[in-house]
Each structure stands twice: as C-alpha cells, then as structure tokens.
Amino acid sequence: MAEISRLSQNGGCRFKYLLTLTLEMHMNMRLLPYLRLSAAGLALAALLGHPSVFAQTAGTPPAASATPGEGQRVPQRLGLQTCIDIALQNNLTLRQSQIQLRNSELQLRQARLNRLPNVGAFLTQGYNSGRNINPVTNAFVDQGVLSNNFQASVQATVYNGGLLQNTIKQNDLLRQSNEATVKATENNVILTVIQQYLNVLTGQEQLVVAQRQRDVSVAQLDRTQKLVNAGSLAEAELFVIRATIANDELAIVNAQNTIELAKLALLQAMNVPAGGPTTSSFEVETVNVPDPTVTPYGTTSDDVFGVAQQYMPDVRAADLRVKSDAFGVQVARASLFPVVTLNGNLSTLYSNVGLQRRFDLGTVTNIDQTILVNGIPTTITTQQPNYRFENYTFFDQLGNNLNRSVSLQVQVPIYNRSLARTRILSAQLQQQNSEIAAANTRLQLRQNIETAYTNLRAAGNRYQATLAQVTQLERAFKVSESRLNAGALNSTDYNVAKGNLDRARAGLVQAKYDYVFRIKILDFYQNKPLNF
Template identity: 25%
Template sequence: MKKSAIFFLSLVSTFVFSQKIWTLQECVNYAIENNLQVIQNSYNKKLQDNSLQIAKRQYLPSVSANINNNASFGQGRDIFGNTNRNDNFSNGANVSADILLFNNGRLEKNIRKTQFEVEATQYDIEKIKNDISLQIAQQYLSILLNREVTRISESALQNAEKLYQRAKITTEVGTTAQTILAEAEAALAREKLNVKTAEINTERSLFSLAMLLQLPDYKNFDIQNVDVDNKIDAPLYSAAQIIDKAYENQPQIKAAESRIKSAEAQTEITETGFWPTISANAGVGTSYFNSLVTNNAGRDINGNPIKESSFFKQYKDNFGQQLGLSANIPIFNKGITKLNIEQSKINEEIARTSLQLQKQDVLQTVQKAQFDATSNYESYITSTEVEKSSKLALDFAEKSYNAGRTTIYDLNNARNNYANAQGSVAQAKYNYLFSLKLLNFYAGIPLSL
C-alpha cells in the first residue's frame, strides 16, 4: 500500500512539472526551497540554534535527586573489637542543587560567541542561495540564447530551402548547371545540421537547468520565453561604485565578520581560565537503616534488644538540609591556559585573514563582471554593425544572383556571414545581459528579467 502511494505521488509530481512553464523567479524560489545543499546547511543552522539555547540555560541551577539502597552481609567487628554477624539494609534519598555564582562573565561571553556563530551559519545559507540563484540565472539566459540561435538557424534554413527549390526548377529546365543544384542541396543540408545542433544545445541547456533545480522529470521541463530588448544600454555602475555596497550586503563578508567576533569572544572565554570559579549548592536528604540480625548484634551495650524504628519514622527523624559555597582557584595548570589564549588569538588572525580573502574574492568578481560587461557591450555594438553590413551584403548578393551576375557560392557565403553575424549579436547580448545582472546583483538589485 505504501509503495503504491509513493508511486502515485511520483506520477502526480511528474504530471505537474510537465505542465508547468517556469519563470526565472519560480526557478530561483524552487531551488532555494528544495536544494539539498541549502537544506543541509539549514540543519547546521538548527544545530547552532540549539547550541545557543544550551549556552543560555547554563545560567539556570542544576538540580538532581539521588536514591540509594545498600544491603551488607557477613561477619564484622564492632567498636569494641567484638566479632558479630553484621547483616543490615540501608536506604537514603537526597535532592541537591548547585548554581554558578561567579566566573568572570564566562557564561555571558559564551552566549555572545554562540550568537555570532549562529549569525555566520545564517549568512552561509544566504551565500549558498545567492550562488544557486546566479547559476540558475546564467543557465536560464543560456536557454534563451540557444533558442534565439535556433530561430536564426531556422530562418537560414527557410532561405536555403527556397534557394534549393529554385535551383531545382532552373536545373530541370536547363537554365542552370547541375553544380548549382548540388551546391544548393549542400547548403540546405548544412542549415538542417545547424538547426539540429541549435535544438540539441537548447535541450542540453534545459537539462542543465533541470539538474540545478534537481527536478524528478527533466524531459518535460520548460521555461517561459522572455523577449530581451535588442536595444541595450551601457552599464550604469562601475566596479568602484559597487564594491562598497557589495562589502555591506554580501553574506560571505558578513559571515566572515561574524566569525571574527566569535573568535574574539572565544579569546575572552579562554581568559576566564585565570579567574576563580565560585559556586553555591544546597540540598535536603534523609536515610533509613535496618539491622537484619536477631542475635546479640541487635542489642545495645547493656544487652537490651535494639528496636528498629519504622521506615517513615526514620525518614522523618533523619531529615536534614545542607548549604555550601565553594571556590575553585586556579594556581598552576602547566601553562595550558596561556597557550590556549595564544591559540585563540591565532584563530582571530585566521578569521581576519578569511575576511580579507572574502573581500578580495568579491572585489575580483565585481571587477571581472565590470570588465565582462564593458567588453560584451563593446562586442555587442561591434556585432550589430557587422550584422547590418552583412545584411546589406546579403541583399546585394541576392539581387546580383537573381540578376545572374553572381554565383550561388557567393550568395551562400553572404548568407553564412549574415547568420554568423546574427549569432554573434545574440551571444554578445546575452553575455552582456548576464554581466549586467551580476553587477546589479552585487549592487543590491534582485535578479530579474
């Protein structure tokens, strides 16, 4: 029954995914909620949250209860040196509590340290979410690019089909040579290959995005088409304008800063090892004793039988309380506390170095995004100029071919040049778009299309 239910849910899930056309935001949201790496780090966050609760509860007293029962059998000597049978049963019960009164703020410092670790873990999760979002955005744009390349190839295929049909007619009536038909047929085959290659690349991009989303069914996965404006503007921001903002809002920077504070708090905790620890304790308890022998061992010094009190009467008569105050004063522990402090300070330097590494990584990423955005924008402008020139050259080649003043080879070459120019424009446009989105992302602007 259980297997049938799982199979049914799997079928329903597959059907739902196959009917859905995903937007970029839906892809990002789904990945953030279901990515295993995010889920795994969420458990780490829960562990840190529990550690924080444990640290806070150290302020509370520890209370424990103890009940013991003892029975002894055999010969034994009393205080007068007489050997007698000594069989007895004893019972005791007590409740005690102890609480820490002074440790130079160790508990409070430990709470602060754990809070910083909780913050760092949360920022780690945000960093993973950001990385996944950027990967999805890049793959989403790759799909759109491959679809545009497919449309360009399909347009070229239609033109090649028209040229082939015309060459076939003119060759059959004898106005053109057989080589013209052969070249037109070869050009048609090349364009079919280009279309198929573009379609495969599109499917491969869809597959890669489905794998990023960790979907159960990738074959029916599809995304929403987005019309990307061909009129794009130069980048609004420079790396110098973005970097300070990136240092403020990027989670990897914040996580490194929190770990510095955690390391500093750990040093303060370690330094409390030089201070005394004062604790207080209190308790209540009672006991019961019963001799199990009936011979002289059960008599007093005058030979009179000893009457054992009842269990509850002894518990009442033997009830007592105790209070205590203790101090643990460190005097010499082989210099271990001093070495631990040195290690804590080294960990502080490691944490500070990690922050500098994170800042350097963010700086290089932003600078690279700025360089890529500028380069891709220039490539786009140049590619559009080449596209216009190639389109003009193709128009002239078609007119010349129709007038019989040029060969089919020249026409096919002009068409290939125009198709390549269109592909270069699309490539530069989507590369620029991703670089721009990356810059905007580091500037604090959410991902969108």
C-alpha cells in the same frame, strides 16, 4: 545504574548484599517509563510517588532523508522561478548549510541553559548481614541491617570569569554567521540557475535563427529552380543551393544539441536526475528579454564594491565569525579566573535497626536489691517505670534524620601545565585566521566585481559590434540575393554572404544574452532584484 555486589567477609561465611540505585536528575529531564527494577528497587521507586524514573536524554536527530531530487519529476513547462525553487529545495550544499545553522542554534540554546543550576538526586538501598554498623546510631549490631540513603543536591555557578555570558555571545554570533552563510549559498544557487536558464534561452533563439536561414535557403532553391528551368542559370547552381540547405539543416541539429546540453545543465543545477525526465520532455518559458541599449553602467566598480560590502551575505558571515572568535578568546581567558559555585544539599536516611520511640505505660516495677550498710545486709526496693518501645516509621525516620547544608566553593587555578595559556593562544590564532578569511572574502568580492565590470564593458562592445555587423551583412545579403535572382551572381558568392550573415546573427543572440546577464550580475552585487 542498578548494581548488585556480593562481598566476602573475613573469618566466616557471612556475605554482604548491596543494591544501589543511582538517579541523576538534571534540568532537562525526560521521563523514562517502563523502567524495571528488582523488588527492592520497586520499593525505592514507590518512594518517588511514581514507578517511572527521571533521566537526562538527548533528543533523537531526524532521520536522513532520501537523496534530493531522486525520482522527482519536473513540470512539462518550467519558468525561471520554478527552476529556482526546485534548485533551492534540492541543493545539497544548501542543506549542509541549513544543518550547520540548526546545530549552531542548538549550541546557543544549550549555552543559555548552562546558566541554570544543576540539580541532582541520589538514593541507595542496601542490606547488610552479619556484624555491621547501624548507619543511624553508628553502633555495632549483629543482625541484618536494611538501610536507605536519600540525597538531593543543587549547584549554581556564581562567577566563572564571564565564561557563560561570553559563550552565549560567541554562539549567538556564530548562529548569525551561519544564517548569512545560508543566504550566500542560496544566492550562488540562484545565480547558477539563472545562468543555465539563459543558456537554454540563448540556444532556443539560435535555433529559431537557424530555422529561418533554412527557410530562406529553401525559398532560394525554388527561385533557382525556376531560373534553371528558364535557362537563365546552370543546373550546377541547384547543387550549390542544396548544399547550402544541408548546411542549414546541420546548423539546426547543432542548435538542438546545444539546447539539449543547456537543458541538461539546468536539470543538474536543480539537482534533478536527467535519467527520469529526459531533456526533451520539458520546455522552459520564454523570458521577454528586449534588445538592450548599450549605455555606460551608471555606477563605478568602486561604488558597486562599497554597496556590496553592506549587503553581500558572505561578507557579513565572515565579519560575524571574526566577532564570534573574539569572544572565543574571552571564553579561553575565563580559565584564568577563579570559579565560585554555591552548593546546597539535603539528605536523610532510614534503618530497620534505628532508634526506637519510648512510651510510658504509667506503671512501675519494684526491684529489690540487697546492699551492705555498715556491714549489715539491707534490702532496698527501687521503682522503675515501665515503657513500651516502638520502631519509628519509615517517614518518621526520614524526617528525624533530615540534614541540610549550604556551602560556597571557590576554585582558584594555580598551575594547570599551561593548559589555559595554550587555549588562549589557540583562540587568538583562530581569531587571526578568521580575520584573514574575512579580508580574503573582501578581496575576492572586489576582484569578482572588477571582473564583472570589465566583462560588462566587453560584452557591451561585443554586442554593439555584432549588431553593426549584422546590419551591414543583412544589406549585403539582400544585394547578393537580388543579384543571384537576376543571374548576376553565382551561388558560391551567395553562400559566402549567407554564411557570414548566419554566423553574425547567431553571435548577436549570444552577445545579447551575455550582455544582459553581465548587467544582472552587477545589479546582484548591489542587492537589486534579479528580474527580467
């Protein structure tokens, strides 16, 4: 900081001009080029060997990027892994977790750097006019005095109650907790994408089922038309079949709408605006999901929970945060202990009216002096050597005035308005809150596993029942179709049989994917790969 001040002196129009340049140099120095000083300031900068000045500066944070997914176009054909990659790239919650992780890494780095000594430098240049004190001789002089003062100091912490080490451990555990949080967020994003992807596949299979049923109705219309032409059936039967085809077309439209909504949900899970690529402009790759065989799951819910506690990153993140807050209590306790610091100082100064160097010229000057000896005037001649005086150079004065000092400082806390006790209690409450949060995380995990296990059994029972229903309805429909072709069944009863079969087949597709997804959920809790 450069500052020029004009001080009024008492009893005259003398002024004091002071130019002060303060330089703080820390361990993390950055070179600040192009620092412009006044003429006196440039002279001081030249003493440092470079016109630049060191100062501590903070790193510039990266500029905020555009909204993820904005203007992004997806491929015309998307696979499951591609959808997952896009979602992980665009998810905002994941980005927040990653930024929090980077911040914890910076905090850990700074905590480690805090163990290093603090180094600083201080220098001043001043000019005093009028009656002043020579800073070198401490004598009064009635002339302008140009002076410089240079100081360098170093301070190292010897003991502070374990504050530095415990802070490093606390920040390291916090960093590990944030890493686990990032992984937990990634898992949530992946599960959401898989679920939405399976919803699209479910809609596509239901569309295929609806189209097949429409084709069956069209074929039945042709057969009914032939029977009507032959006089075996009344013409009213054609209207019933045409109404059935209209219902099948409506089912196809509903299935297509379901696919569009499922695709929209998939795009939103990937954080890709639907206003760019429309939902009909891309297709998803079909995943070969064979018809499952319903068997009891090989692991109980308690066993799944026991394995999940070891692998689930959200549980690990909660446990690490508890350990981090435990070290936070130790950090707060450090304020109860003395702080021992080792200080070193190096200083020197220069003045244009400082002491002068004396050189003997080798000659003498005779000085006559008359004194009274027993009342008689007597002349006495004395010889005085002749000297030549010369000012010490700038660097000579800096070397002659060099001062070194080392000190050990002990700061003992006696009473600070219970600030330390309050910090300790606050840290303990934070630790208790983290412990409750960890217990709640385990509780939610157990409840989710129990719910998933129950849903799996329910989905298996539903799939088995629906599969049996479809088998029986297919047999009944074949009989109804044969009877209709033979003229022994009216179109109304035929449509009832066909409608029951259509609904059962659509329900079977949904039950199939629901059962497969429930299995994958329990596999996920056991750290098994989510492949199909």
